[in-house]
Amino acid sequence: MPLPRISSWSLFQKDQQHTEGNPCRFSVQALESVLSKARNERLVRVLGTQKTWILLENPQTHHEGVCLLVSGLLRFGLIxxxxxxxxxxxxxxxxxxxxxxxxAFLAQLMTDPMLREKKLLKSVL
Structure with a gap:
């Protein structure tokens, strides 16, 4: 699906005030966009409801956001x-x-009951 034509400079100027002091913002936006474009809108909504994107952007809560992201990816079979x-x-x-x-990613992955029950964790890691 083609993206709308937006001047990269105007996009940069628009988001500049949101990203100053927050280098994670563009990465989180890119991840959210990739999941949306991959037709995983339901996962994006679930992660948004859980405030995952906000947690990922904040250095103090980033690890919590990663854990929620991994849980969502596991639930939707995307790992x-x-x-x-x-x-x-x-x-x-x-x-x-x-x-x-x-x-944080691997710690959350190791808590997945399916991987533990089927003894797949060793082969995964």
Whole structure:
């Protein structure tokens, strides 16, 4: 689906006041947009209702947002081995924000009852 033509400069100016001091805002907006474009509007609504997007944008609550995001992705069957493999190196990253995100992601993943019951967790990790 083609996106509406919007000047990137006007988009930048419009969102500049919302992103100053908040580098996560564009990433969270991009993730929300990707999920919407992938026809997962129901998941986007659920995550919005749970305030996941707001939690993800705030450095103090980012880990809580990641946990809600993982729960939603698991519920909708959207966690893939490729996603897990791409986040594993984040746990040992020299950058604290990557370590927090990766650890929160994997911690929430390990609490999934389906993975525990079917003893899939070891093969996933």
């Amino acid at each position: 893939t081995l490729e996603i897990i493999q791409s986040l594993l190196p984040w746990v040992n990253s020299p950058m604290e924000n990557f370590r927090i995100t990766g650890t």
